[in-house]
Amino acid sequence: MKKEKRIKKDEKILKKFIEVYCKENHIKKGTKVYRDGYCKECYELLQYSLERLYNCPLDPKPQCKHCKIHCYKPQMRQKIKEVMKFSGMYFLKRGRLDWIFHYFF
Numbered sequence: 001m002k003k004e005k006r007i008k009k010d011e012k013i014l015k016k017f018i019e020v021y022c023k024e025n026h027i028k029k030g031t032k033v034y035r036d037g038y039c040k041e042c043y044e045l046l047q048y049s050l051e052r053l054y055n056c057p058l059d060p061k062p063q064c065k066h067c068k069i070h071c072y073k074p075q076m077r078q079k080i081k082e083v084m085k086f087s088g089m090y091f092l093k094r095g096r097l098d099w100i101f102h103y104f105f
């Protein structure tokens with residue numbers, strides 16, 4: 001897959017995963033929407049993750065758990081892990097296996 005196309009796909013999945021996580025864990029529980037349907041914390045996490053994605057020097061980008069660089073700050077890494085776990089299960093239950101196996105942590 002071409003790099004640009006792959007990044008577009010990863011970007012789409014990243015957005016979906018954080019969106020679902022935020023909706024279920026924050027917005028539904030009363031956290032205020034900050035931008036594009038995300039709360040402030042999740043919006044910042046998304047921006048941070050997208051930045052890492054665009055700047056990933058490895059091509060093809062490996063799954064992050066198999067990566068030797070670990071470019072996420074520990075705190076952000078912890079957050080995105082939680083998002084992946086939660087939304088991974090969410091999409092798994094809805095049959096989006098193609099998204100799960102492709103992704104990340």
Ligand SMILES: [Zn+2]
Pocket residue numbers: 021022023026027031038039040041042043
């Ligand atoms: Zn949130």
